[in-house]
Amino acid sequence: MIKGLYEAHLPVSHLSASIEFYKKLGLEIAYQNEKLVFFWIEKGKSWLGLxxxxxxxxxxxxxxxHVAFKVDLEDIKKAKEWLAQRGIKIRTSFGFPAEKQPLVLPxxxxxxxxxxxxDPDGNSLELIAPLRLDVEEDFKMMTLEEWMTKKK
Structure with missing residues (x-):
């Protein structure tokens, strides 16, 4: 029955500033009125309402x-540079500062x-890439660099 998540919504204080921010992430406007905008995450599959x-x-x-955007492993490896090029700062999460991200969630x-x-209103955004599914293996949170070294 359920095939995926179609929409998520976030509150924003200034729609025009938020539109510019989310355009920097490469999202395309699907619909807009004076107090609401929908951005396609995947055109025809999912969107984000602000x-x-x-x-x-x-x-x-x-x-x-909080909204997490799915990306591929190769994209998450480049995410820090990609965000920096857009003037977007990475925030400390789970005790991992920007320079230690991406991190691996166990x-x-x-x-x-x-x-x-x-985003400009403090809504939490995440780029996330699946590394493995349905494999029991206990480990502590670590950097992606540590994970890649461990998996070699």
Whole structure:
């Protein structure tokens, strides 16, 4: 029945500034009115709605203001440079500063490489690449560089 996630939504304080930020990520506008814009994540498959609202003042929590964009392993390896070229700062996550990201999340039996940053309103954004699925292997969170060295 369920084939994937079609949409997610985030609150923003200034729609025009948010539009410029999300365009820097390479997203295309699918629909827009004066207080709302939808960006295609994958055209015809998924989109992200940004709502200009005072609700942006709600304190950040991953269950409320977080979106993760799936990327390939080769793209996550280049993500730090790609974000820097767009003037987007990586934020410390799980105790890993920008220079130690991407990091590898040990969500057994899965493992994912991820890098974290914020939009202009402090909404948490993530680029994430699956590394392995359905493999039981205990390990601690580490950098992607450490993971790649360990897997050789």
């Amino acid at each position: 709502w200009e609202t005072e609700k942006v003042k709600i304190a950040y929590h991953p269950s409320l203001r 969500n057994n039996p899965q493992a994912h490489a991820a890098i974290y940053f914020n």
